Amino acid sequence: MPICLSNCSFHVNLNSKRNLLLCPTRHVRFRSLTVQSSGIISSDPAMASNSVRVAAAQMTSINDLAANFATCSRLVKEAVAAEAKLVCFPESFSFIAAKNGESVKLAEPLDGPIMQRYCSLARESGIWLSLGGFQEKGSDDAHLRNTHVIIDDSGNIRSSYSKIHLFDVDVPGGRVYKESSFTEPGKDIVAVDSPVGRLGLSVCYDLRFPELYQQLRFQHEAQILLVPSAFTTITGQAHWEILLRARAIETQCYVIAAAQAGKHNENRESYGDTLIIDPWGTVVGRLPDRISTGITVADIDFSLIDSVRAKIPIAKQRKPYRVLDICISVIVQSRKPPMDEQPTRKEHQKGKINKSPSLLGKASCLPPVLFCPDNGPPPSLHQTLVVAYDSRNDDLSSYFHIKDGKSF
Known part of the structure; x- marks a missing residue:
């Protein structure tokens, strides 16, 4: 009307x-x-x-x-x-x-x-x-x-x-x-x-x-x-x-x-x-x-x-997609990571970060990453989240969970 x-x-x-x-x-x-x-x-x-x-x-x-x-x-x-x-x-x-x-x-x-x-x-x-x-x-x-x-x-x-x-x-x-x-x-x-x-x-x-x-x-x-x-x-x-x-x-x-x-x-x-x-x-x-x-x-x-x-x-x-207001380094692998180093779906949904040293390599600093609260898909097999930091706090432990993200 x-x-x-x-x-x-x-x-x-x-x-x-x-x-x-x-x-x-x-x-x-x-x-x-x-x-x-x-x-x-x-x-x-x-x-x-x-x-x-x-x-x-x-x-x-x-x-x-x-x-x-x-x-x-x-x-x-x-x-x-x-x-x-x-x-x-x-x-x-x-x-x-x-x-x-x-x-x-x-x-x-x-x-x-x-x-x-x-x-x-x-x-x-x-x-x-x-x-x-x-x-x-x-x-x-x-x-x-x-x-x-x-x-x-x-x-x-x-x-x-x-x-x-x-x-x-x-x-x-x-x-x-x-x-x-x-x-x-x-x-x-x-x-x-x-x-x-x-x-x-x-x-x-x-x-x-x-x-x-x-x-x-x-x-x-x-x-x-x-x-x-x-x-x-x-x-x-x-x-x-x-x-x-x-x-x-x-x-x-x-x-x-x-x-x-x-x-x-x-x-x-x-x-x-x-x-x-x-x-x-x-x-x-x-x-x-x-x-x-x-x-x-x-x-x-x-x-x-x-x-x-x-x-x-x-x-x-609005559906509150979560934004981790942090800069995330993403490793783009040319091959599928070993199965024992891939994040599980459960880990992904909790926002946990895989910090395996064997996956460290050339990374690029990307913008905030969106997570859907409704059981979104796991990360690509060729992308593994390895490092996260917040500009306000160097302690990463409190930022490993999606609940700390922002709704916008």
Whole structure:
């Protein structure tokens, strides 16, 4: 039965002219980080009014810091005039390079002059900013971090998240991208409280990894998922809206996806189509022109979040696959291990680890491993769990049983 929407949506246009796949090469082990802010609206409905307004900005960034800041300033003014409490900007809002290496040379720490200018903008405008995809200085001169920054209306950085999944792909049409060649991946999952609800942070390519958003919803109680992006035109046409609506539906969260749009330079063009999507999967905010510069505004309706989650109670109905939040070394044998060294089905179901020295060899560090509580199959004959460690505790004895895993 359709759910009645009470959301109000309008547009301002400034251009009048872990259900993880066990694939070690594609998934990243990450930690969880929750940011609490006293006095800020969180997932407790008693702390929030029935609805609150947000804005999502769309722009075409170039390799000019001053020009991009001027565009952001205009968009902030429009969001304030629309009575939004939060305005979300796309990935690479402050700078998009025209040449290789420009972004790395420009990268700064979060307390540098570029970000401090945006902090001043938030303070002077009295609005929260979601700045997705800032070029934060990395651990060496050859790398940066693709960092999503949340600034409050007093100009303070409340939280930051570094993009976990890097865009290393061969896009149809011949273009090859290798973000990891100049970007360090993040490790922490980040959620933060704000005046518009509890925010789950991500950046662009993260959108294709639903386990991240599952953890933001079910472990960190996110109500709004932020997905600042700069999708290519090819991938955007094929996947952009359907991925965003899927994340909204499967997590029963609002999704705010601020997007880069149009041609940045001779070598780069972004898809655009900035969207705000409600927990039912309905688009409630969208610019009339897919590649125009402007904002779209919608109301976050907390009663709608509660209604959708009550009518389809997936939080209660989920099958709690267990995740051992540890790094596991897996030996891939070229032959079947001797029978006396193979874990029995009973040992496997209890999560016991076979530490036989004769099986030690070349190992690779893999992401968390899923165990199904309903008598899942034993390990492959060519894979034997041999070593496990937890980043918080070097004593392995307490981590040999599935009961110590996490549900997500």
